[in-house]
Amino acid sequence: CGQSATCMLPFELLLSNPLQFFRIEVALEDINDHSPFFPEKKVTFKILETSDSGSRFPLEGAQDLDIGSNTVQAYSISPVNEYFSVYYGTRIKDKKYLELVLEKPLDREEHAEMSFSVIAVDGGSPPRTGTTEVKIAILDVNDNAPIFTREEYIGKVFENMPKNSVVLTVLATDQDAGVNGDISYKLSEAVGHSHSTFAIDPITGEIKIAKPLDYEAAESHELRVTATDGGGLSAICKVLVEVVDVNDNAPEVVVSSFSSPLPENTAPGTVVALFTVRDRDSGANGKISCGLEDQLFFSLRPAYKNYYELVTVSALDREETARYILRVTAADAGSPPLTSTQTFTVDISDVNDNAPVFNQTSYTMYVRENNV
Incomplete structure (x- = not known):
């Protein structure tokens, strides 16, 4: 989840016979498994010897893949020197800044250059550290x-x-x-x-x-x-x-459950398929509507959030139609809208619902009496 404050792993649990589904969310908590690191292992500053005490020099702060208290909390200089200290604080909109602060005037004739390390410490237990080497070149x-x-x-x-x-x-x-x-x-x-x-x-x-x-x-x-x-x-x-x-992502149809063949004596309202629709886009580009071409024997009904059920709406007759090819179309609300189609092939299985039938109710025939 990167730098997000919360990290959730959602998934669904599907049970059959009877058909049920449950939504489960697992919250992932951060541990201090990353050390702070600076973008550069060595940084060089060229500082004028005329710089006043209190002058500040921006230093790119250390980064830490952890979050919260496990990320960078403090900085220090090693070895400690009388010329520089490190400041870590906030200026605007909660943005953190790292700066070197000049504590006393420099004298190029006394020190032409100096070096020390800046150490970043996170708030883990035990804490982890990262180091960058700072070299100061004093200019005239x-x-x-x-x-x-x-x-x-x-x-x-x-x-x-x-x-x-x-x-x-x-x-x-x-x-x-x-x-x-x-x-x-x-x-x-x-x-x-x-x-x-x-x-x-x-x-x-x-x-x-x-x-x-x-x-x-x-x-x-x-x-x-x-x-x-x-x-x-x-x-x-x-x-x-x-x-x-x-709107660069078409809707996706993910089938969770599908029953085929269906007995021809299946009662109206029986769930044939359970599926969910999703779109990676946001706003109107991610708003999805679903439609079914055949509305005579089957229909769609919302189940839970983005879940839909494909159900029977009237009696089936295998002797009349042995197979139904149903096309579900998902379309987003983008301009122009993007669509995707999921095809369900539903076979109808036979039940013994028809008695034998003679072609005629009576038969008349003539036979000669001397036939063998």
């Missing part, structure tokens, strides 16, 4: 970091949009001139998604579709874009791409 100049025009970008795209279609464009500005003001963009995707679904133009910031989207597989994609200037300063923004459903 470039005193302006890139700034995104928004902290979070939201875009919508239809799931049938072709490859290389532009979803949206992110923009970061830098007040520095020359190389220190040249910005390049880098894209990464959140945990649980493929890293090749989208691509970004490193110069223009255009985010494009890299492979076909599927609303039924993922309704949204959370991306992170890093803007880095020529001096090594960077900024991170969030991008949420919402996938809009299109």
